[in-house]
Amino acid sequence: MSEAYNFAYLDEGTKRMIRRALLKAVAVPGYQVPFASREMPMPYGWGTGGVQVTAAILGRSDVLKVIDQGADDTTNAVSIRRFFAKTAGVATTTRTTEATVIQTRHRIPETPLTEGQTLVYQVPIPEPLRFLEPRETETRQMHALAEYGLMHVKLYEDISRHGHIATTYAYPVEVAGRYVMDPSPTPKFDNPKMDDCPALQLFGAGRERRIYAVPPYTKVRSLDFEDHPFRVQTFTEPCALCGARGHYLDEVVTDDAGGRMFICSDTDACETRREDAR
Amino acid sequence: MTPLLSAHGLTKTYGPRKACDGVDIDVTEGEVLAIVGESGSGKSTLLSMLAGELAPDSGEVRYRDREGRVRSLGEIGPAELRALARTDWGFVRQDAAQGLRMAVSAGGNVGERLMGLGQRHYGNIRAQALDWLDRVEIAADRIDDPPTCFSGGMRQRLQIARNLVTAPGLVLMDEPTSGLDVSVQARLLDLIRRLSGELGLAVVIVTHDLAVARLLSHRIAVMRAGKVVETGLTDQVLDDPADAYTQLLVSSVLAA
Amino acid sequence: MYVAVKGGEAAIDNAHRLLAEVRRGDPAVPELTVAQIREQMALLVDRVMAEGSLNDPDLAALALKQARGDVVEAVFLVRAFRTTLPRFGASVPLDTGAMALRRRVSATFKDLPGGQVLGPTFDYTHRLVDFALAEEGAPETAAEAEPREDAAATPRVTDLLGRDGLIEPSPLDDGTPLPDITREPVDYPCERATRLQALARGDEGFILALGYSTQRGYGRTHPFVGEIRVGTVEVEFVPEELGFPVPLGTVQVTECQMVNQFKGSRAVPPQFTRGYGLVFGQSERKAMAMALVDRALRAGELGEPLASPAQDQEFVLAHCDSLQATGFVEHLKLPHYVDFQAELELVRRLRAEFEAGREAAE
Numbered sequence: 073m074s075e076a077y078n079f080a081y082l083d084e085g086t087k088r089m090i091r092r093a094l095l096k097a098v099a100v101p102g103y104q105v106p107f108a109s110r111e112m113p114m115p116y117g118w119g120t121g122g123v124q125v126t127a128a129i130l131g132r133s134d135v136l137k138v139i140d141q142g143a144d145d146t147t148n149a150v151s152i153r154r155f156f157a158k159t160a161g162v163a164t165t166t167r168t169t170e171a172t173v174i175q176t177r178h179r180i181p182e183t184p185l186t187e188g189q190t191l192v193y194q195v196p197i198p199e200p201l202r203f204l205e206p207r208e209t210e211t212r213q214m215h216a217l218a219e220y221g222l223m224h225v226k227l228y229e230d231i232s233r234h235g236h237i238a239t240t241y242a243y244p245v246e247v248a249g250r251y252v253m254d255p256s257p258t259p260k261f262d263n264p265k266m267d268d269c270p271a272l273q274l275f276g277a278g279r280e281r282r283i284y285a286v287p288p289y290t291k292v293r294s295l296d297f298e299d300h301p302f303r304v305q306t307f308t309e310p311c312a313l314c315g316a317r318g319h320y321l322d323e324v325v326t327d328d329a330g331g332r333m334f335i336c337s338d339t340d341a342c343e344t345r346r347e348d349a350r
Numbered sequence: 351m352t353p354l355l356s357a358h359g360l361t362k363t364y365g366p367r368k369a370c371d372g373v374d375i376d377v378t379e380g381e382v383l384a385i386v387g388e389s390g391s392g393k394s395t396l397l398s399m400l401a402g403e404l405a406p407d408s409g410e411v412r413y414r415d416r417e418g419r420v421r422s423l424g425e426i427g428p429a430e431l432r433a434l435a436r437t438d439w440g441f442v443r444q445d446a447a448q449g450l451r452m453a454v455s456a457g458g459n460v461g462e463r464l465m466g467l468g469q470r471h472y473g474n475i476r477a478q479a480l481d482w483l484d485r486v487e488i489a490a491d492r493i494d495d496p497p498t499c500f501s502g503g504m505r506q507r508l509q510i511a512r513n514l515v516t517a518p519g520l521v522l523m524d525e526p527t528s529g530l531d532v533s534v535q536a537r538l539l540d541l542i543r544r545l546s547g548e549l550g551l552a553v554v555i556v557t558h559d560l561a562v563a564r565l566l567s568h569r570i571a572v573m574r575a576g577k578v579v580e581t582g583l584t585d586q587v588l589d590d591p592a593d594a595y596t597q598l599l600v601s602s603v604l605a606a
Numbered sequence: 607m608y609v610a611v612k613g614g615e616a617a618i619d620n621a622h623r624l625l626a627e628v629r630r631g632d633p634a635v636p637e638l639t640v641a642q643i644r645e646q647m648a649l650l651v652d653r654v655m656a657e658g659s660l661n662d663p664d665l666a667a668l669a670l671k672q673a674r675g676d677v678v679e680a681v682f683l684v685r686a687f688r689t690t691l692p693r694f695g696a697s698v699p700l701d702t703g704a705m706a707l708r709r710r711v712s713a714t715f716k717d718l719p720g721g722q723v724l725g726p727t728f729d730y731t732h733r734l735v736d737f738a739l740a741e742e743g744a745p746e747t748a749a750e751a752e753p754r755e756d757a758a759a760t761p762r763v764t765d766l767l768g769r770d771g772l773i774e775p776s777p778l779d780d781g782t783p784l785p786d787i788t789r790e791p792v793d794y795p796c797e798r799a800t801r802l803q804a805l806a807r808g809d810e811g812f813i814l815a816l817g818y819s820t821q822r823g824y825g826r827t828h829p830f831v832g833e834i835r836v837g838t839v840e841v842e843f844v845p846e847e848l849g850f851p852v853p854l855g856t857v858q859v860t861e862c863q864m865v866n867q868f869k870g871s872r873a874v875p876p877q878f879t880r881g882y883g884l885v886f887g888q889s890e891r892k893a894m895a896m897a898l899v900d901r902a903l904r905a906g907e908l909g910e911p912l913a914s915p916a917q918d919q920e921f922v923l924a925h926c927d928s929l930q931a932t933g934f935v936e937h938l939k940l941p942h943y944v945d946f947q948a949e950l951e952l953v954r955r956l957r958a959e960f961e962a963g964r965e966a967a968e
Binding site for chain 2: 213216217219220221222224225228229231232233296297298299300
Binding site for chain 1: 613615682690789941943952
């Protein structure tokens with residue numbers, strides 16, 4: 073099957089088209105570049121944007137890691153990793169430190185990334201203003217004119233209603249002091265990792281046909297008010313398996329009497345800690 | 351002194367009909383100008399062109415900005431036009447639902463322009479919103495309510511607050527009292543008169559109601575079939591109209 | 607003791623194998639062949655080709671077999687396959703006027719040159735379940751007619767109206783390169799060619815409902831079926847080396863020309879306006895719905911007020927693709943527990959604050 077397809081599935085013309093979009097995106101951090109998304113063998117909404125970006129940048133010597141919800145072996149991560157193993161034959165890994173390209177859905181790895189690594193995010197809705205203003209023609213104008221008052225109105229409303237900003241994931245950020253961007257549905261816990269990150273961060277939205285990027289060492293600021301500053305979630309307990317504090321934890325229901333335990337969402341980080349402890 | 355807003359030869363045609371035919375209008379700083387006429391006279395079309403929301407088929411609208419430069423609306427780009435509309439100008443719509451965000455709280459409605467200008471202190475923004483709600487006589491405990499549960503009069507007062515919070519130099523109003531009870535109208539008109547006096551606002555108010563014009567405006571322009579038939583000081587024009595049509599308008603108003 | 611669950615790969619493999627078994631169904635029942643689907647489920651195959659944007663009946667039939675009869679799944683297979691095909695150029699515009707007609711009807715004239723040709727249609731059948739079809743059996747032989755004269759004897763209804771200037775002319779082909787929605791992302795507002803491309807491959811159910819809504823008051827266009835044509839047309843291509851068109855083969859298409867609300871002004875006398883639909887295969891419902899929605903989307907250019915969903919470009923075109931729609935709707939099945947955890951934390955915190963506030967008040 074793999075002989076019938078080009079390296080990493082996409083034909084070279086398509087890859088070139090995507091790379092041109094990526095270059096534009098890197099040149100204008102946080103700006104959504106339209107691109108002609110192709111039909112891929114997995115459904116729109118299931119990572120086709122991320123897959124197209126990865127396919128366009130993957131080289132034979134790359135080492136690929138794919139995670140979903142922070143874990144390497146959730147079904148969607150498995151499916152995508154297999155896709156690239158089959159169509160590109162590249163080495164794959166579950167170790168963040170060994171990967172050159174990491175494709176992710178909804179989490180940034182806990183292990184700090186390094187120069188030379190690329191993080192590819194899967195994005196469902198690239199437009200941070202979409203739920204405030206459904207019209208594309210209008211949101212395009214708002215970005216062009218840096219009219220972000222409406223975004224702050226939403227945050228204001230949250231505080232007046234709940235006493236807190238009520239956005240807990242896909243928390244909007246300002247990139248390089250100019251464009252407001254949706255970081256994809258990562259929990260706001262992960263937002264600080266985007267700021268001044270040594271790795272290249274690329275974002276692909278296949279169904280919505282948009283690509284955007286944050287170059288290494290770029291300022292990424294979560295929107296807030298001076299008197300209601302941005303704060304990340306904290307967990308009261310450490311990971312039940314590895315004892316980590318300061319990792320994002322998944323809640324696992326252990327019985328129907330309300331029993332719960334909290335374990336690291338990032339499976340590689342958790343395993344590494346447990347190995348080091350032995 | 352150069353007028354704040356100056357329009358020459360404004361014409362707008364819809365098919366065979368001239369909605370506005372060669373209209374000249376000037377507005378000086380701090381003055382309230384009423385544009386009166388029956389429905390179909392072209393006054394709302396004129397207002398849209400003055401606001402830059404409708405492009406005239408011929409003619410020009412010029413505006414003097416805060417730095418004193420005179421700009422033609424036809425020449426500035428959409429970016430600047432939108433920026434002006436959010437800071438230097440206000441537009442109070444006939445239907446408040448068009449001029450407000452109905453799903454956003456009163457405080458959010460008033461604070462939006464401030465946030466658009468870069469203010470980032472929730473407490474300060476809220477305090478300014480409270481201040482303005484007080485000035486338009488909306489109770490402070492309504493600050494978190496959306497305008498969907500406000501009366502028509504309250505919605506109009508909220509619209510005024512939303513527009514005035516950035517201290518614009520010019521406010522356009524399109525029949526702001528229509529659909530309101532007489533007593534509510536009176537209260538709104540008093541508010542507009544007080545605020546425009548206190549703030550030195552220039553106001554262009556479109557109305558079919560001569561009583562509104564008399565109460566609020568310094569000068570009046572009477573429109574008929576797309577043309578301005580008479581302009582002048584309000585009291586003079588209404589007490590001693592020169593044009594035949596104006597005479598007809600004035601005489602057909604029922605005595606209070 | 608809880609051990610982090612592993613085994614996603616094995617689970618997926620097993621799911622695939624179970625799917626293959628269930629797809630085959632009862633092994634005692636004869637297996638479906640691609641030829642059977644192609645021949646006896648032809649209208650379903652037509653729909654898969656239309657929305658898959660690929661004219662290949664055997665491939666569409668195979669996709670349906672693989673998809674266990676699920677249309678959207680089959681369309682997905684065809685589209686994904688289409689992505690891998692190299693493109694060597696664009697054909698000469700199809701000449702539907704030269705169609706070898708299987709069916710041709712017009713609602714605007716009782717009789718017209720070329721006549722009303724009913725062809726194979728459900729239109730006048732009584733929808734009574736025919737239990738005889740449960741058994742195998744040969745159908746009655748259909749009557750044969752005289753071969754039709756050449757295509758010139760069956761002029762287009764829109765050309766007949768156009769001769770007297772009664773209908774707006776078709777937009778001129780002035781040689782400007784056409785947009786291609788599979789090559790460039792759609793930018794709103796978009797031109798008619800882009801809209802027609804999106805509608806041609808759009809979900810039939812969605813477009814049908816929108817077309818229906820225009821008939822019920824959500825953006826009325828006073829439609830009449832000027833003409834529906836079903837038949838085969840030649841596909842021609844001009845290779846650079848030759849400089850003249852060569853035939854590549856024929857495709858079956860359905861074309862619908864709607865004659866809509868007339869429009870005029872002081873300067874221009876009134877003319878009827880047009881709505882257009884074209885699909886692979888015999889898909890009249892889709893072609894007609896497409897023509898209704900095409901006309902509705904022209905409301906802006908024709909100076910009509912934009913008031914209804916069918917007239918709203920962004921609404922129609924952003925949501926008419928079944929693959930995009932199903933992808934995003936069904937993606938909700940994917941794990942979202944990390945974001946849900948974030949919401950849980952906030953809700954718990956707000957509830958704690960609420961309780962604390964209540965206790966403090968007491």
